[in-house]
Amino acid sequence: MKRLIALPLKKSLEIAFQSIRVRFFRSLVTTTSLVLAVAFLCFMRCCNDFAQALLNAGDISAYQTLIKAGYDVGFGSDVIIASAKQRWIVTLSLLVCIVGIINAQLMSVTERFREIGTMKCLGALDRFIVRLFVLEALMQGLAGSLIGAVLGVLTALISSSFNLGAGIFQAFPWGLIGWSILISMLIGTGLSLAGVIYPAILAARMQPVEAMRLEQ
Amino acid sequence: MTEKIIVRVSGVTKDFDLGKIVVNVLKGIDLEIVEGKYLSIMGPSGSGKSTLFNMIGGLDKPTSGKVFIDEVDIAQLDAYELAWLRCRKIGYIFQTFNLIPVMTALENVTLPMTFAGVANDDAIEQGMALLRQVGLEGRHAHKPTELSGGQQQRVAVARALANSPAIVLADEPTGNLDLKTGEDIIDLLKELSSERKVTVISATHDYKMLNVSDQVIWIRDGRVEKIQERSELEISTGGLE
Numbered sequence: 001m002k003r004l005i006a007l008p009l010k011k012s013l014e015i016a017f018q019s020i021r022v023r024f025f026r027s028l029v030t031t032t033s034l035v036l037a038v039a040f041l042c043f044m045r046c047c048n049d050f051a052q053a054l055l056n057a058g059d060i061s062a063y064q065t066l067i068k069a070g071y072d073v074g075f076g077s078d079v080i081i082a083s084a085k086q087r088w089i090v091t092l093s094l095l096v097c098i099v100g101i102i103n104a105q106l107m108s109v110t111e112r113f114r115e116i117g118t119m120k121c122l123g124a125l126d127r128f129i130v131r132l133f134v135l136e137a138l139m140q141g142l143a144g145s146l147i148g149a150v151l152g153v154l155t156a157l158i159s160s161s162f163n164l165g166a167g168i169f170q171a172f173p174w175g176l177i178g179w180s181i182l183i184s185m186l187i188g189t190g191l192s193l194a195g196v197i198y199p200a201i202l203a204a205r206m207q208p209v210e211a212m213r214l215e216q
Numbered sequence: 217m218t219e220k221i222i223v224r225v226s227g228v229t230k231d232f233d234l235g236k237i238v239v240n241v242l243k244g245i246d247l248e249i250v251e252g253k254y255l256s257i258m259g260p261s262g263s264g265k266s267t268l269f270n271m272i273g274g275l276d277k278p279t280s281g282k283v284f285i286d287e288v289d290i291a292q293l294d295a296y297e298l299a300w301l302r303c304r305k306i307g308y309i310f311q312t313f314n315l316i317p318v319m320t321a322l323e324n325v326t327l328p329m330t331f332a333g334v335a336n337d338d339a340i341e342q343g344m345a346l347l348r349q350v351g352l353e354g355r356h357a358h359k360p361t362e363l364s365g366g367q368q369q370r371v372a373v374a375r376a377l378a379n380s381p382a383i384v385l386a387d388e389p390t391g392n393l394d395l396k397t398g399e400d401i402i403d404l405l406k407e408l409s410s411e412r413k414v415t416v417i418s419a420t421h422d423y424k425m426l427n428v429s430d431q432v433i434w435i436r437d438g439r440v441e442k443i444q445e446r447s448e449l450e451i452s453t454g455g456l457e
Contacts, residue, residue, distance in 0.1 A: 004333040005299050011330055018318040118314040121275070122375075123303020123331040126295065208302070209275040 016135035034144035037097035042152025053173035101195030141192025228281035259435035307376030366397035
């Protein structure tokens with residue numbers, strides 16, 4: 001007699017994907033806040049990257065352009081550092097985003113009490129339920145971060161080409177931009193996952209008898 | 217012929233603590249349910265019928281007393297073993313059907329099989345066979361929202377039988393269905409259970425269930441009022457042809 005309860009990863013992915021598809025508009029709204037926050041983060045980073053690239057190009061006129069554009073850089077320095085004000089604004093926007101995600105995920109768990117209870121009646125272990133919610137958040141996080149990062153780069157490109165001139169195209173900092181995209185996506189996905197942990201654990205603790213309840 | 221006792225309820229009480237007051241829902245229940253019977257638990261609203269039902273199904277723990285399924289005290293089971301029990305030994309049917317809305321009928325039926333570790337192809341084959349038995353072969357790719365109430369409950373019946381359980385628990389299976397559809401579901405349950413030798417325990421206040429039950433347990437006020445065997449039942453209900 002095999003005492004085996006399993007939920008293969010492929011099946012979990014399928015279920016998670018279908019869950020998002022069915023509630024597409026709701027997922028869209030949750031993900032949009034993530035897109036915007038990640039776009040903002042990426043925008044900040046990329047603007048600094050372009051400024052850095054200009055500096056690295058070694059052209060003496062770079063300093064003047066940068067100071068005119070508002071960057072804090074004195075003659076002789078060779079690194080663009082994000083100002084404290086920049087950091088604060090970005091951190092705040094990311095915090096607002098994570099609060100929104102936690103809220104949306106809590107609502108999702110509350111709505112799906114019957115589904116969760118039923119799955120447990122069919123033999124699902126607590127960790128399957130957590131897995132499903134985490135996979136959903138992961139998918140939304142990855143998609144949202146990717147879109148956000150791309151948006152951030154594009155707006156940074158447009159903004160920097162106005163502020164810093166065509167010089168940035170000559171010294172296009174592929175490496176730095178790539179790194180910024182990666183960091184932004186990591187942070188965005190991380191936010192999405194962090195926002196789902198508490199609601200997912202709540203969902204997993206739900207008693208199957210909830211599925212029997214007539215009213216909600 | 218020794219009959220196997222599949223469910224034994226021994227001195228079970230259940231109290232619900234609602235803050236200021238404690239409600240004694242079950243006041244001492246002793247039951248022995250023999251394998252292979254079709255059993256109905258009947259009683260008025262508030263009699264403790266659903267609570268007793270949840271006890272038997274391992275969905276809730278008694279305040280005192282023990283529930284044995286196949287001579288195993290379910291209060292002693294850990295989460296893993298409890299999940300195994302729900303997956304392999306017990307099939308559930310709910311009043312509100314409780315199909316997973318994001319999955320098709322076939323996927324709903326094969327979900328318990330997935331949990332039981334059945335290979336995908338085998339699961340699909342067995343799932344289709346079950347759907348064929350309940351008469352929904354052509355609707356296997358439809359989501360629950362595309363099915364009527366009666367059809368959803370049929371899918372639920374198929375799902376309950378997915379892992380060939382020893383017990384099927386049906387909580388008011390006809391509660392949300394009209395007269396004719398309810399009758400169809402009851403007949404379906406009876407047919408499948410006698411075919412597969414499954415013990416069916418149903419909590420209900422639908423008198424149509426009486427026709428097909430081998431045993432009826434009347435619950436009133438948290439206690440077993442009386443137990444009637446099939447031979448003792450006299451039923452006269454008007455029916456639709």
